[in-house]
Amino acid sequence: MITSSANGKVKQVMNLIKKAKARNDSGLFVAEGLRIFKEIPPELIDSVFVSESFLKEAEQRRLVSGLKHEVLTDEVFSAMSDTRSPQGILALVKQRSYTTEDLIRAPGPAFLLILETIQDPGNLGTIIRAGEGAGITGVLMNSTTADIYNPKVIRSTMGSVFRVPFAYTSDLTASILQLKERGIQLYAAHLDGRNNYEKEDYTVDTGFLIGNEANGLSEDIAKLADAYIKIPMMGRVESLNAAVAASVLMFETARQRREQSLLKK
Known part of the structure; x- marks a missing residue:
């Protein structure tokens, strides 16, 4: 002892x-x-x-x-x-090791989260846990995002960290361009959003760009999105917590894919 x-x-x-x-x-x-x-x-x-x-x-x-x-x-x-x-x-x-390729290798359409400098461990853990519930195929993060192996992240995932593929990249721009070359449609929640988030089609290969809690997406990363979308707000709320915004988008994707699956039966 x-x-x-x-x-x-x-x-x-x-x-x-x-x-x-x-x-x-x-x-x-x-x-x-x-x-x-x-x-x-x-x-x-x-x-x-x-x-x-x-x-x-x-x-x-x-x-x-x-x-x-x-x-x-x-x-x-x-x-x-x-x-x-x-x-x-x-x-x-x-620790497990994944590549960007691992994130898009799952059967069916890709369903990715691309995180830029998410710094709060609780937010990162919540995103991964909600992501598993919504059926994401993987999470791609830049090197300034919180360490996924931080004990607070691990606790927040409630075990999802063992089942959701994830990868860090030292060059987020290059990795995003790689995803675009593979035909993955990328969306960024943005104040200049063209459509409300539920108006887009997420049944195809899809990825969501999620930015830093305080500053959102950097301009350079946001420009790589194929479309800006917006989450409409009531009251005086201007924006949502990063984990909450990511969850809204992920579960809308899950809803659309469930409906498509039912139509095919």
Whole structure:
């Protein structure tokens, strides 16, 4: 049993929680909590840490019985944890690697989100979780978007991070041009939008450009869209949170594709 927060393995976990460089160098990230632990594909689990109290429940003992795991005192686990109320289990998980090609390889029309400098981890996690619910085929992000392996992002995805393909690009413009060459229609929510968002056809290969929370899309990236669309507002609201706007567009796409599928039957 690990009884000190000075233990090397505990220090490794704490470093992975705090530093993106440590995550990048090791190819590992931290997934903490009972629900998300159950979502981890077994082949991606590198190591498991549990608290003394966690093992008092028979069902929880069974959950880790076939896995090599480290047991920590409750105090040490709490010191290591990134949450206010630790549930007593976390895993170090192997990172996955995707290419832009992986994002458009799914059967059926492509359905992508292209994110420019989304900085809030909660927003990024929410976008990925909502994206899985809407059926997106992938997420493309520029290098200044938040680290998807940040523990706050991982928690916000509620497991979707293990199922939604994603890729970072150091040259967002070049990657977007690559998508356009493949015939993917790109839309940007914009004040100069030609149509309300529900007037466009998203049943074909489609991608949505979503910009930074404070500044929106940069002018250069926005110009790459095939069309500007707008989400009409009532009251004094001028714009929506990036995750909310992305969700509106994604679920309209999902609705259109469901209707098209029903018409084909």
